[in-house]
Amino acid sequence: MIRKKTGVFLLLICLLSAGVEAQRVTSMRINEVLVINEDNFVDDYGKRGSWVELYNTSAGSVDIRGCFLTNDRNNPKKYPIPKGDVLTKIRPRQHVIFWIDEQPSRGTFHVNFKFDPDRENYIALYDADGKTLVDEVTIPCANGKEVSYGRTVDGHAEWGFLEKVTPSTNNLTLDTNDKIDNFRVNDSLGVGMTLTAMAVVFCGLILLYLIFKFVGKLSVTLSIRRAQKTDGSTVGQDVASGEILAAIGTALFELDEDVHDIENTVLTIQKVKRNYSPWNSKIYGLREIPGK
Amino acid sequence: MQESFFSFLGENLQTFLTYTGVYSATPGHLFMILVGLFFIFLAIRFEFEPMLLIPIGFGILIGNIPFKDAGLQVGIYEEGSVLNILYQGVTSGWYPPLIFLGIGAMTDFSALISNPKLMLIGAAAQFGIFGAYTIALQMGFEPNQAGAIGIIGGADGPTAIFLSSKLAPNLMGAIAVSAYSYMALVPIIQPPFMRLLTTKKERVIRMKPPRVVSSTEKIIFPIIGLLLTCFLVPSGLPLLGMLFFGNLLKESGVTRRLAETARGPLIDTITILLGVTVGASTQATQFLTLSSIKIFGLGALSFVIATCAGILFVKFFNLFLREGNKINPLIGNSGVSAVPDSARISQTVGLEYDPTNYLLMHAMGPNVAGVIGSAVAAGILLGFLG
Numbered sequence: 001m002i003r004k005k006t007g008v009f010l011l012l013i014c015l016l017s018a019g020v021e022a023q024r025v026t027s028m029r030i031n032e033v034l035v036i037n038e039d040n041f042v043d044d045y046g047k048r049g050s051w052v053e054l055y056n057t058s059a060g061s062v063d064i065r066g067c068f069l070t071n072d073r074n075n076p077k078k079y080p081i082p083k084g085d086v087l088t089k090i091r092p093r094q095h096v097i098f099w100i101d102e103q104p105s106r107g108t109f110h111v112n113f114k115f116d117p118d119r120e121n122y123i124a125l126y127d128a129d130g131k132t133l134v135d136e137v138t139i140p141c142a143n144g145k146e147v148s149y150g151r152t153v154d155g156h157a158e159w160g161f162l163e164k165v166t167p168s169t170n171n172l173t174l175d176t177n178d179k180i181d182n183f184r185v186n187d188s189l190g191v192g193m194t195l196t197a198m199a200v201v202f203c204g205l206i207l208l209y210l211i212f213k214f215v216g217k218l219s220v221t222l223s224i225r226r227a228q229k230t231d232g233s234t235v236g237q238d239v240a241s242g243e244i245l246a247a248i249g250t251a252l253f254e255l256d257e258d259v260h261d262i263e264n265t266v267l268t269i270q271k272v273k274r275n276y277s278p279w280n281s282k283i284y285g286l287r288e289i290p291g292k
Numbered sequence: 293m294q295e296s297f298f299s300f301l302g303e304n305l306q307t308f309l310t311y312t313g314v315y316s317a318t319p320g321h322l323f324m325i326l327v328g329l330f331f332i333f334l335a336i337r338f339e340f341e342p343m344l345l346i347p348i349g350f351g352i353l354i355g356n357i358p359f360k361d362a363g364l365q366v367g368i369y370e371e372g373s374v375l376n377i378l379y380q381g382v383t384s385g386w387y388p389p390l391i392f393l394g395i396g397a398m399t400d401f402s403a404l405i406s407n408p409k410l411m412l413i414g415a416a417a418q419f420g421i422f423g424a425y426t427i428a429l430q431m432g433f434e435p436n437q438a439g440a441i442g443i444i445g446g447a448d449g450p451t452a453i454f455l456s457s458k459l460a461p462n463l464m465g466a467i468a469v470s471a472y473s474y475m476a477l478v479p480i481i482q483p484p485f486m487r488l489l490t491t492k493k494e495r496v497i498r499m500k501p502p503r504v505v506s507s508t509e510k511i512i513f514p515i516i517g518l519l520l521t522c523f524l525v526p527s528g529l530p531l532l533g534m535l536f537f538g539n540l541l542k543e544s545g546v547t548r549r550l551a552e553t554a555r556g557p558l559i560d561t562i563t564i565l566l567g568v569t570v571g572a573s574t575q576a577t578q579f580l581t582l583s584s585i586k587i588f589g590l591g592a593l594s595f596v597i598a599t600c601a602g603i604l605f606v607k608f609f610n611l612f613l614r615e616g617n618k619i620n621p622l623i624g625n626s627g628v629s630a631v632p633d634s635a636r637i638s639q640t641v642g643l644e645y646d647p648t649n650y651l652l653m654h655a656m657g658p659n660v661a662g663v664i665g666s667a668v669a670a671g672i673l674l675g676f677l678g
Contacts (some may be wrong), residue, residue, distance in 0.1 A: 027349075046554060072656075095634075172451045179676060179678075180434065180435050180436050180677060183435040183437055183676070183677065184434070187435075188429065189426060189429065190422070190425050190426035190428075190429045190430075190435075190438065191426070191437075191677065193422065193425060193426075193435075194419075194422035194423070194425065194426060194678075196672075197418075197421075197422055197669060197672045197676075198415075198418065198419060198422060199671070199674050200524065200525065200668070201418050201665050201668050201669055201672070202412070202415045202416075203524065204415075204416060204520065204521050204524045204525065204664075204668050205411040205412060205415040205661060205664070205668075206411075206415075207520055207524075207667060208408070208411055208516070208517060208520055208521070208664075209408040209409055209410075209411045209412060211516055211520070212404075212405055212408040212411075212509075212513070213408050213409075215405075215410065215509055215512065216405065216406065216503075216505075216509065219505075219506050219508065219509050220503070223506065242501060242504055243501050243504075251576065
């Protein structure tokens, strides 16, 4: 029994862990890379160099400490992202830049390898175990042009040379809310929204109605069968209704107590006079003497 | 020396005067204080939703004590102030799901399970939300703002706060106060329309007594309810998830302590914090705008539309039901959530026309269906406009 319980518990833990995974390093993506940087973003030292931008696609913060960046397929653990830096915790849907300048002594965000501007480059992000590949990309040779290679929309699958270099910000600038604009243009009267939403509300509650109509019927059938099994009687739904049971109960009570008058088929309530009642007894009004 | 001392005292007194509420008071503050006092009066004198109106009314007084904006971290809109910290539960939207947990733990869905067709009334009454949405659009509100305003018609304070905090945070104060005020005024708003839209014959329709519901049915209701509604509208998860979770705590029979905490101390605590902070968020400088007045008008309208939609739907539904299975249209008003006030109104108005016709049990069905319906509607609005 204990083993069974432990098994169920472990299974639950596994299922929960699978859910947690979505908020972990696997949610990180390589989002944009600039190999040739001569007139663009500068680092804290005022230097220009290649950089790679990582993006957290999830709705929760992700800490990338202990993970690895590499430009060598045979050496996944080339640059371990240092632990103990609070800045390695990336907020939801936010970006972080790593400088590919072979200057790891300059801080957490400066890696120990460089890109070669004259040929195709490769970069990958590995999980803290050094085996699980989180994301990788091969950057085509830019032929001397200062253009970044990135996902056309943050976190999406499609890659290409971007029109603008966008370090630490969205690759596609989001300055409008498409959903609202769409409603503003196509449903200015609100009729579409009303019809759609009312249809969904009705669908949900109709489904619930149908299910519970079925469940109700099943429950009534089962209770009748159970009653028949117990005493062989044929108790039906109508007979078992609350009102009838209450009436039967009242009648039996009155019969037992003999408070019904002699008129048949008429249910009356007679006042019963009693001289003594526990409520007016002095005995119950006194405190009990504590037991010895 | 003496002269300079007195002038020093005088200057200090003058400076102090600028810090007093009297110095900073505006007609707007005084007006809002009167509104707060009116709410408290309604709650104590007429017992209109005292659990809501007392905290909100007093919150309005707290929020409208004028003060000089000198970074003293006093006001609800000053980051880091005590009131601001408490207000985070409203702005981040985590008070409403906790309230729903408590509502779930105190709601008996038996009436609904025994007569599931009453769920459809709860669906029909949600028309109040979308009717108000349509009108709000015509009045010049943006679609997201119109959605947040429309939800007032769901007659569900926590849902209104939750949705407005996501869709239109700048209108949240007005929407929350409007939703709670009209919920308190349900006994005044609904009866005239109930009488207007029903005939004498309809008002005395007797409905079949609800059957006894087994505990198994009560247990599977929150589970199926959650799976079905949230698979359909996942954005309703925070509210519906907590509502059905609370109900399972109640009905499972093995988590009595948790259910009691959820429907007792927890919901009481959150109600106090929610009421006071929503009330305090009505600071005159932020609250008294033309938009707020429009929102109040639209809120009343949405309640009326929801009430009428529920009643008319029952009348329409009755056309397809056999004699003996018909529904009394006086329970149509309870399709708006406002649990349990709108159900009580069905009972009161029903008793006026037939003193032996008790509608309360029947009205509770659409009433709790209205809670589910308004949470689903909120999820749809959030999904479309969020």
